[in-house]
Amino acid sequence: xxPATDDLFRCLADPTRRGIFERLCRNGEQTVGAITAExxxxxxxxxxxxxxxxxxxxxxxxxxxxxxxxxxxLAALAPLMDWTQQMAGFWEARxxxxxxxxxxxxx
Numbered sequence: 001x002x003p004a005t006d007d008l009f010r011c012l013a014d015p016t017r018r019g020i021f022e023r024l025c026r027n028g029e030q031t032v033g034a035i036t037a038e039x040x041x042x043x044x045x046x047x048x049x050x051x052x053x054x055x056x057x058x059x060x061x062x063x064x065x066x067x068x069x070x071x072x073x074l075a076a077l078a079p080l081m082d083w084t085q086q087m088a089g090f091w092e093a094r095x096x097x098x099x100x101x102x103x104x105x106x107x
Contacts, residue, residue: 005079011056012080016041017049021058021072029071 012018020035036046050070053059057076061068 002079005083007056008058008076008080011052011058014049014052016045017053020046020049021053024059024070024072025074029069031067031069033067035070 012021016039020039023035023038024030032043032046032050035050036043039046039049041049050059050061054061054070058073059070060073061070063069
């Protein structure tokens with residue numbers, strides 16, 4: 001795994017952070033207040049989680065007056081998607097080998 005992939009796994013390992021990211025993906029851009037209303041944690045905790053998500057590239061922010069709006073950055077998931085595809089290929093090859101072995105054993 002690459003360091004970028006490790007960072008993404010660490011970032012999304014936290015259930016609160018993952019929930020915030022998922023809500024942003026489902027609902028689109030939201031303010032900190034809107035995110036806090038659904039997060040079940042305090043505003044300072046949400047801000048801290050958003051900072052980690054931003055540092056990992058999973059969210060971007062923009063200022064509009066006194067409000068900060070956060071939006072998901074789906075392209076940042078590319079390293080995880082690459083890793084998932086590699087693992088799928090690995091397991092498909094393993095299952096094919098197992099299938100071949102079982103077929104030879106049946107004969």
